[in-house]
Amino acid sequence: MSEMWQDAMVAAFREMASRGVLFLPKLMALVTFLLLGLAIGWLVKVSLMRILNVVRFEVFCERMGLTPALTKAGMKQQIPHLVGRLAFWIVFLFFAFMGVDALDLPATANLMSAILGFLPDVIAAILVALLGILLANFTGEAVLIAAVNAQIHGARFIANMVRWGVVIFTVAMVLTQLGIAKEIVVAAFSIIFGGIVLAMAIALGLGGRSIAKEVLERRFGREKSRDEFTHI
Amino acid sequence: MGETVWEQVQEQCSDVRKVDLVVALPSFNQASTVVPVVHTIVAGLKSAFGHASILFLNADVGSQDGTPDLVRQTVGDLLPFASIRPNTEGMSGSTFALNRFSYSGMPAREEAFRSVFAVTRRLQAGACIVLDPSVRSVTAEWVSLLAHPILEKGADYVAPVFNRQRYEGSLTNNLIAPLTRALYGKRVACQIGGGYGFSQKLSTFFLESEALWEGDAGRFSIDSWVTTVAVAEGYEVWQACLGAKVQDIKAGAADISTSLAQAVGATFHYMERYQDIWEKQVGSEEVPIVGHPIEIDMESVPIQVERMLKGFRQGLRDLLPIWEVILAPDTLAGVLELGLRDDEEFRFPLPLWVQTVYDFAVAYHEKVIHREHLLKSLMPLYLGRTASVVLETKGGGPGLVQDTVEHGCQTFEAMKPYLIDRWRFQ
Numbered sequence: 001m002s003e004m005w006q007d008a009m010v011a012a013f014r015e016m017a018s019r020g021v022l023f024l025p026k027l028m029a030l031v032t033f034l035l036l037g038l039a040i041g042w043l044v045k046v047s048l049m050r051i052l053n054v055v056r057f058e059v060f061c062e063r064m065g066l067t068p069a070l071t072k073a074g075m076k077q078q079i080p081h082l083v084g085r086l087a088f089w090i091v092f093l094f095f096a097f098m099g100v101d102a103l104d105l106p107a108t109a110n111l112m113s114a115i116l117g118f119l120p121d122v123i124a125a126i127l128v129a130l131l132g133i134l135l136a137n138f139t140g141e142a143v144l145i146a147a148v149n150a151q152i153h154g155a156r157f158i159a160n161m162v163r164w165g166v167v168i169f170t171v172a173m174v175l176t177q178l179g180i181a182k183e184i185v186v187a188a189f190s191i192i193f194g195g196i197v198l199a200m201a202i203a204l205g206l207g208g209r210s211i212a213k214e215v216l217e218r219r220f221g222r223e224k225s226r227d228e229f230t231h232i
Numbered sequence: 233m234g235e236t237v238w239e240q241v242q243e244q245c246s247d248v249r250k251v252d253l254v255v256a257l258p259s260f261n262q263a264s265t266v267v268p269v270v271h272t273i274v275a276g277l278k279s280a281f282g283h284a285s286i287l288f289l290n291a292d293v294g295s296q297d298g299t300p301d302l303v304r305q306t307v308g309d310l311l312p313f314a315s316i317r318p319n320t321e322g323m324s325g326s327t328f329a330l331n332r333f334s335y336s337g338m339p340a341r342e343e344a345f346r347s348v349f350a351v352t353r354r355l356q357a358g359a360c361i362v363l364d365p366s367v368r369s370v371t372a373e374w375v376s377l378l379a380h381p382i383l384e385k386g387a388d389y390v391a392p393v394f395n396r397q398r399y400e401g402s403l404t405n406n407l408i409a410p411l412t413r414a415l416y417g418k419r420v421a422c423q424i425g426g427g428y429g430f431s432q433k434l435s436t437f438f439l440e441s442e443a444l445w446e447g448d449a450g451r452f453s454i455d456s457w458v459t460t461v462a463v464a465e466g467y468e469v470w471q472a473c474l475g476a477k478v479q480d481i482k483a484g485a486a487d488i489s490t491s492l493a494q495a496v497g498a499t500f501h502y503m504e505r506y507q508d509i510w511e512k513q514v515g516s517e518e519v520p521i522v523g524h525p526i527e528i529d530m531e532s533v534p535i536q537v538e539r540m541l542k543g544f545r546q547g548l549r550d551l552l553p554i555w556e557v558i559l560a561p562d563t564l565a566g567v568l569e570l571g572l573r574d575d576e577e578f579r580f581p582l583p584l585w586v587q588t589v590y591d592f593a594v595a596y597h598e599k600v601i602h603r604e605h606l607l608k609s610l611m612p613l614y615l616g617r618t619a620s621v622v623l624e625t626k627g628g629g630p631g632l633v634q635d636t637v638e639h640g641c642q643t644f645e646a647m648k649p650y651l652i653d654r655w656r657f658q
Contacts, residue, residue, distance in 0.1 A: 063601050141605050148550045149489040149611045151543050156550045231403040232491055
């Protein structure tokens with residue numbers, strides 16, 4: 001009895017020890033990947049921030065209206081810093097997933113390939129979002145200035161409508177790119193956009209007739225009270 | 233491009249190798265006005281340059297109404313004539329180019345000028361004069377007023393000056409001319425269109441300076457930069473008083489903000505190119521002038537001051553976030569105060585206006601926002617200043633308007649250190 005108990009204990013210990021010996025290199029691989037991720041991520045972050053500072057990316061973002069848009073949204077950090085941090089986390093997560101993959105756990109099998117497969121969509125979505133914000137600010141600003149110079153009432157409202165129209169369009173594109181509830185997004189986008197257009201048409205028909213008249217008169221030059229002198 | 237144009241000239245005038253004077257007519261759909269203009273020019277040439285060798289050149293950028301044929305028929309055998317078609321790269325028919333027209337409403341006007349310069353150089357002409365076929369008030373005298381200073385007095389460039397009604401050319405008088413004078417030290421009126429005279433030396437310089445023709449300013453607003461470049465490069469600049477200018481197309485009438493962006497944008501653009509020159513320039517001097525004495529017409533065209541003030545106040549309300557980025561804090565505070573004044577008491581102080589223009593120049597240089605947005609956002613401030621000038625001089629004689637313009641020029645000169653400081657240390 002005692003011998004059997006002893007054998008069972010030894011077998012269990014040996015099994016545990018052999019599993020431990022087999023798992024330890026994987027754990028060390030995980031730790032190594034994490035450390036490498038930290039180091040390389042930091043290196044990428046610092047290099048990227050320096051490059052962005054050299055090419056005056058912050059000035060470019062300021063000019064394109066991205067910095068003010070992010071400030072309004074509560075982001076206090078400079079954009080090169082944000083991009084640097086984003087790059088750090090992408091690199092770190094990349095290494096972390098490699099480490100988790102190295103553990104060879106049944107629950108995390110194929111995790112890396114799944115993430116790598118999804119990564120292009122995420123990068124594309126980030127780029128679309130970035131371009132969308134830039135385009136929204138640019139068109140909003142252009143419309144605002146043009147409307148003010150044409151002395152159209154509600155210039156800021158029109159500019160905001162254009163800006164938010166582009167933002168909504170961008171959000172729909174980002175979600176579609178990420179494959180998140182594609183059908184719902186398309187339907188929601190159609191409803192929201194169609195609703196806005198319908199609301200504008202009704203508002204213009206009911207309450208904005210004078211604005212429409214003013215704009216059309218201006219457009220087709222029927223306004224009599226225009227200054228006759230040349231500015232140039 | 234020069235070679236292609238030259239080949240076109242050779243095909244039509246194979247015996248013309250060298251001339252004294254090139255008379256050029258850049259055109260685009262001007263059939264309604266071109267015939268009397270050509271008659272007048274030919275008469276002027278016959279009386280003033282009867283013994284000189286001349287080439288009459290029509291640079292047409294794609295008229296659909298038979299303008300080149302009309303010019304050819306009108307010139308007939310009276311003078312050697314060539315009609316050329318500059319390469320416009322489809323500009324004439326491009327919808328996207330609509331807002332890129334020069335002030336005259338003519339697409340690819342710059343290419344027409346460039347072709348004229350190329351022919352002038354090939355023919356080793358002593359001078360080249362360029363006249364607008366849309367100006368109905370052209371007289372035979374214009375030809376000699378534009379060409380004589382170059383052929384006989386050693387001038388390189390003759391700029392036009394016209395008699396105007398008292399508030400005409402408000403942007404030129406309140407911004408472009410004072411700024412050009414303060415920057416480059418020459419008292420030129422900076423009026424545009426109608427007619428210009430160029431020496432062969434200056435034509436060759438324009439032709440060989442590729443960088444001048446690049447960018448929006450270079451490609452779309454030659455009338456706005458040709459004087460600036462001639463002055464900044466130190467060429468011998470003269471002015472010719474040509475009398476009245478009656479033109480079919482009222483410059484800037486279609487879209488003032490686009491005209492403003494083109495004219496002011498061209499001035500700011502060349503400030504970057506000529507920074508070394510204008511930073512050293514102190515004071516200003518008159519340039520030689522020929523022709524009739526300048527007269528300011530007491531008659532004033534209808535001016536809607538209330539409308540201008542409404543435009544200014546709307547800008548103050550809606551464009552403030554943009555102006556906050558462009559204007560220095562002191563300037564912005566001064567502009568904000570203006571919003572509190574009643575219509576009759578409204579005054580846009582001259583020093584504040586000068587500071588505003590200089591802040592915009594610095595912001596353009598620093599590219600703080602998209603440049604076209606920046607230039608167009610100046611429009612409400614310009615309306616405010618123009619309304620102020622009208623209110624300040626209301627009831628006064630023509631001398632008062634002239635004094636106001638002159639005072640503006642002096643203030644631009646006096647406040648130039650502000651510009652230099654901000655330009656260098658922003």
